[in-house]
Amino acid sequence: MTKEKQAIVLFYKYFSSSSSSSSSSSQAIERWWEDPKDNVRKLYMWHENNLSSSSPSSSSDKISSLPIGRIKRRHLPLVGRILISTEGISGTLSGSRKDIETTSSNIHDYDDTGNEDNDSSSTSRIFQDVDWKISYESSTSGQLFPDLKISIVKEIVSTSGLVNVNDIPLETGKHLSPEEFHEILELSSLSISLPSIQSHHQQQQQQQQQQTKEVVMIDVRNTFEHDIGHFVDPRTNMKAIDPETTTFSSFEKFCEQNANELRDKKVLMYCTGGIRCEKASVLLKRKGVEDVNQLSGGIHRYLEKYGNDGHFKGLNFTFDKRVAMKPNFATKSYEVVGRCVECSDPFDELCGSRVCTVCRDLVLICEKCRTRSKTLREFHCKRHAAWKSCYFSFLEIFDQSELEEQQRVLRILRDEASVERGNNKNVRRTLTRQINKAETRIREIKEDCHLIDPNAPRRCRSCQEQLGTVCDGKCWGFWKNAEVTSNDDDNSSKVGKIRMRGRRAKQKHEAEMEFLPESTPSTITMPVNGIQ
Ligand SMILES: [Zn+2]
Ligand SMILES: [Zn+2]
Ligand SMILES: [Zn+2]
Ligand SMILES: [Zn+2]
Known part of the structure; x- marks a missing residue:
């Protein structure tokens, strides 16, 4: 099979209504705000139907049997992420050149009045002034996302409500x-x-x-x-x-x-x-x-x-x-500006399997440093560099004195966080949790010292499974491999449980429940899910 060139489209639109706005879609936006909740539902359903029906492989039977809500459609040619909210829409879609161009044009022509006539007044098109950013990629084999997810959210860019779209x-x-x-x-x-x-x-x-x-x-x-x-x-x-x-x-x-x-x-x-x-x-x-x-x-x-x-x-x-x-699509040459957090060598390959053990942010760790896996079992981002000697997700290799030393440093960091300016409540809470975790572990190994395993295998920060054998560390977000998780329901439900935690996931769930009370979302997505 020859590698087909994939197209990727990036788009967004804020539904800002304002008297000073000269937006050519202003009439459509006015109509949007007459019943935003119902319009979100309509827009969501339109995407559910339109994006799935753009696939020749999906019969109409299949579409009508789709439950309302976010579902995974791995076998359709379009993959990506779409966020829909009363304030606007944001999306990244990938597929064949033809599918992406057709889909962009269909979204562009979206008409909430139900008018099928393409010649009708352009002011009824809410997406007519959207900037469609299309690029092409030939070097990647396989899909750019594990699936297609259409989600309803409170804000397409989260400010906890600080910025109203009409501002x-x-x-x-x-x-x-x-x-x-x-x-x-x-x-x-x-x-x-x-x-x-x-x-x-x-x-x-x-x-x-x-x-x-x-x-x-x-x-x-x-x-x-x-x-x-x-x-x-x-x-x-x-x-x-x-x-x-x-x-x-x-x-x-x-x-x-x-x-x-x-x-x-x-x-x-x-x-x-x-x-x-x-x-x-x-x-x-x-x-x-x-x-x-x-x-x-x-x-x-x-x-x-x-x-x-x-x-x-x-x-x-x-x-x-x-x-x-890469900055230049033709020559592919560029300057490496990234630096390994451990040795400062030029390095710029981010990967889902290399995340900070504290905050799960992606971390740059070069291959040379990664091979020191005996000493470098877990990674720490720049912000958590000072936590390198005391904060670990997996404590099975440490003995009592090592754990007590970790606790000592954790307490110092917690005291420092108390005197620094700004709100460090979350930092102190994270450190306290870790101190308690070490305490629990100390109690465990006091009762049974055989629990200490200096040769314990490294484990995935996301699913806790053994790295290299059970999980490659890329079990989350867009890194996830569609085939692997679809064949392993036990594993994906475990991952799903981990993802349910977190403020953002909860907000998202609430937003969906508000607009689609009958929906039963099968998964809650990770924070990294298609912000442009
Ligand atoms: Zn390095
Ligand atoms: Zn971190
Ligand atoms: Zn994993
Ligand atoms: Zn910007």
Whole structure:
């Protein structure tokens, strides 16, 4: 079988209604807000039916027998993630070129009035001004997602309700095209290298003044995305600021803590496709930062324009099995900006089997360091580097004195967390839980010292199973292999139970129950599930 070229489409749309909005879909959006709950249900059902019926292999019988709710359809050609909410839609879909182009065009033509006539007024199309970002991939064998999941969520980008979708057009930052974004970076280097430029023309002078304002770039994405690729300021060679978030919901805290320093600066922010900046800029401006600008179309559109010759260095993380896209689709050559957290060697391969044992964030660990598996049984991310000697998920190899030493360090860290500024309640709770876990283990081995197993096999942080034999560590999120879990119901239900935990999973479940009371979702997805 020859490898078929796969197409991937990335899209989002906020249903912001605002008098100042010049959106060409404004009439459709007005209609959306007349009964948002019912419209979410309709949009969800439309996707359920339309995306599954685009498959030649699925008969109409099969479709009508589908239960309402999120289900796995592994044998259909389209895979990916779609999030639907009253505030909008966000999706990543992958399939054959033809299927992706047809599906994008069908979603584009979605008409909630039920009007099948394509010539009807374009104002009835809520998705008509969506920016469809299509790319092609030929080097990957197999599907880019284990399945297709269509989910109803409270927000397509989670801010715990802080940013209402209707605030976005009024409060969001200035949108810059890739060219404008690029230009500012180029000019900012000019203003430093040629400080003696004089101009008597008032307008030019004004422009120059604006340009001499310090330019600061903020990477709105998560740390693991930033680590393998980011913008670099050509003037200072400084990389964009990494707010060190694990999920977007902690971006607000970053704004709170840094607004004072950013207030008099020109802020350029960016994310993968633009969806996160829409809310990130609102959050930052609310803290009093005025000159906030965002890259329209995100890194995706910038790389299409500039590739290797621009100011984005390294890889563009994608929330699918490609993991990352190279900046230049043609030459595939690029600069490795990632660094191994252990030895600092250049390394940028993220993998679902390499996660922080504390927070489960993806971690960069080079192969050389991984082969030291006797000493490096569990990994720690940059944020948890200080926990390396004391926090482990699997305690079976340690004896009493080792566990007591871990407890001692854990208590010191907990005391430090108490005096540091900011809300460290969660940190202290995590440390306390670990201290208690070690305590329980000490009691166990006091009663039976044979429980200590210095040669215990390494285990998967996600499913707890033996690594290498039972699990390859890629049993979660989009890393998951569809065939393996579908044949092993016991294993997948165990994994499912682990995933049910967590605030975000719970919120998602609640949102689905609100809109689809009759649904019985079979799985709850992991945090990494298709944020653009
Ligand atoms: Zn963005
Ligand atoms: Zn290393
Ligand atoms: Zn961590
Ligand atoms: Zn596993």
